[in-house]
Amino acid sequence: EDVSFTVRLQARYTDLVVLNKWEGVGERRVEEVVDRLGDLEVETARVRSDRGRVEVGVLLGLDSSLAAGLVEGEGGNGEGEHEHDHGHRNEVEVLSVELKGTQKGKGVDAGKLMGLLGKAPKDEVYRIKAVLTVGGEGEVKNSDEDVPVTKSQSGRYILNWAFGRWTFTAMGGGVKEHESSGESVLRMTVVLARYESTKWKRKLEAGGLLELEGDERGELVVRKIN
Numbered sequence: 001e002d003v004s005f006t007v008r009l010q011a012r013y014t015d016l017v018v019l020n021k022w023e024g025v026g027e028r029r030v031e032e033v034v035d036r037l038g039d040l041e042v043e044t045a046r047v048r049s050d051r052g053r054v055e056v057g058v059l060l061g062l063d064s065s066l067a068a069g070l071v072e073g074e075g076g077n078g079e080g081e082h083e084h085d086h087g088h089r090n091e092v093e094v095l096s097v098e099l100k101g102t103q104k105g106k107g108v109d110a111g112k113l114m115g116l117l118g119k120a121p122k123d124e125v126y127r128i129k130a131v132l133t134v135g136g137e138g139e140v141k142n143s144d145e146d147v148p149v150t151k152s153q154s155g156r157y158i159l160n161w162a163f164g165r166w167t168f169t170a171m172g173g174g175v176k177e178h179e180s181s182g183e184s185v186l187r188m189t190v191v192l193a194r195y196e197s198t199k200w201k202r203k204l205e206a207g208g209l210l211e212l213e214g215d216e217r218g219e220l221v222v223r224k225i226n
Contacts, residue, residue: 016163021052047126096222097130097210106135106212112209117166122164124192125200127163133155136155143167154171198224205220
């Protein structure tokens with residue numbers, strides 16, 4: 001019930017609100033809590049936990065193949081736990097995106113990429129992680145423009161986007177990339193709310209959001225992982 005300045009400030013700098021232990025209180029009480037969150041007048045994404053658990057992709061922004069290594073060995077082998085994990089994984093949907101070009105040294109169209117990051121709705125898109133090349137003519141900025149992006153000598157950056165805020169981290173020349181991303185201009189994982197992946201797959205494939213700089217169109221492949 002507290003909507004004081006301190007609570008509003010805390011909510012403003014929160015990436016995600018998790019509704020926990022909601023199963024035992026009924027939908028009416030859940031709706032009341034959601035209404036109180038609305039009174040805070042902040043646009044913070046929210047998800048319901050699954051008996052105290054939250055999809056690892058929502059928290060870390062990893063596609064299912066990477067996340068599997070983090071959760072391997074957790075839990076038992078009982079039938080009930082298997083059903084629990086199945087429902088838990090389906091809380092989010094994940095797209096894997098790859099952009100390739102034929103000309104060496106080409107980078108992504110930084111302006112179009114920045115447009116995507118700034119306009120992606122937080123209630124549809126939870127996380128974006130990417131490894132990408134920015135060409136000599138391009139420039140990327142963090143969501144907080146008071147924090148400048150350190151220029152990468154190689155032109156390679158790591159992008160971390162979470163609920164409307166993002167950072168670019170320069171990759172050093174000595175960093176060895178995974179073979180799955182080393183040959184790509186951009187390799188991206190997009191973690192979406194349930195039922196949003198089909199729409200966003202079409203948006204990305206339609207063009208205008210993730211493209212190469214200059215006249216080369218490049219090859220864009222968007223795959224739904226789960």
